[in-house]
Amino acid sequence: MAAGGGRLVMRTLPAPGWVRGSDPAVLSRLRDAAVVKPGFLSAAEEETLSRELEPELRRRRYEYDHWDAAIHGFRETEKTLWSQASRAILERVRAAAFPPSQALLPAVHVLDLERRGFIKPHVDSVKFCGDTIAGLSLLSAGVMRLRHVQQPGQWLELLLEPGSLYVLRGPARYDFSHEILPDGESFFGERRVPRGRRISVICRSQPEGTGPGGGEGAPQPAGPTTPAPPAAK
Ligand SMILES: O=C(O)CCC(=O)C(=O)O
Ligand SMILES: [Fe+2]
Numbered sequence: 001m002a003a004g005g006g007r008l009v010m011r012t013l014p015a016p017g018w019v020r021g022s023d024p025a026v027l028s029r030l031r032d033a034a035v036v037k038p039g040f041l042s043a044a045e046e047e048t049l050s051r052e053l054e055p056e057l058r059r060r061r062y063e064y065d066h067w068d069a070a071i072h073g074f075r076e077t078e079k080t081l082w083s084q085a086s087r088a089i090l091e092r093v094r095a096a097a098f099p100p101s102q103a104l105l106p107a108v109h110v111l112d113l114e115r116r117g118f119i120k121p122h123v124d125s126v127k128f129c130g131d132t133i134a135g136l137s138l139l140s141a142g143v144m145r146l147r148h149v150q151q152p153g154q155w156l157e158l159l160l161e162p163g164s165l166y167v168l169r170g171p172a173r174y175d176f177s178h179e180i181l182p183d184g185e186s187f188f189g190e191r192r193v194p195r196g197r198r199i200s201v202i203c204r205s206q207p208e209g210t211g212p213g214g215g216e217g218a219p220q221p222a223g224p225t226t227p228a229p230p231a232a233k
């Protein structure tokens, strides 16, 4: 490596247009831990996924009534059987978000949030989810906010446009809660991000110690979220 090669090292990395943060230190600390890839899906891939999911989702009713639940105005399914076209998309997600050695949960979590639906701050349960969470957003945009569980002044906001992929891993997954803002609070900085119905397709790594050949090997129950921890104290 040429120390005198004249390559300029930027001290402050410019935040990409789809990630905002409370301060440069958080942005730089989570640069590889909270990642958004806008336009990950082509329009045809978005169409493939939403067409395949729509009939399965439509059979279910939106749920609202759990005062202590993390998610409001949603329906969901855990899907293991996919068309060949969708499997190819999910394989791209796997390759983009997970190291080759990391085992994934066999079922993909599909979450349909209606226009007024939202997700309160929570940390996905370590019992049901490993180091990495990767989610595709379909149909409409939303803002995901991450907030440090111990230091609530530290936060990050991710702009999740339809067709984007987000990845949360390591510190972003364990030390920060995440939430999807309700329509009334759905801003990315100054920019209003009107909420519509949003479908997310979420792949997760296996909880530590439960991969093939290790750990309990118990089947994974559905519903990988925990109720919101107190975001601030
Ligand atoms: O809709 C999303 O992308 C996130 C969902 C989520 O946080 C969860 O199911 O635990
Ligand atoms: Fe979550």
Ligand SMILES: [Mn+2]
Pocket (backbone or CB within 6 Å): 063, 066
């Ligand atoms: Mn219910």
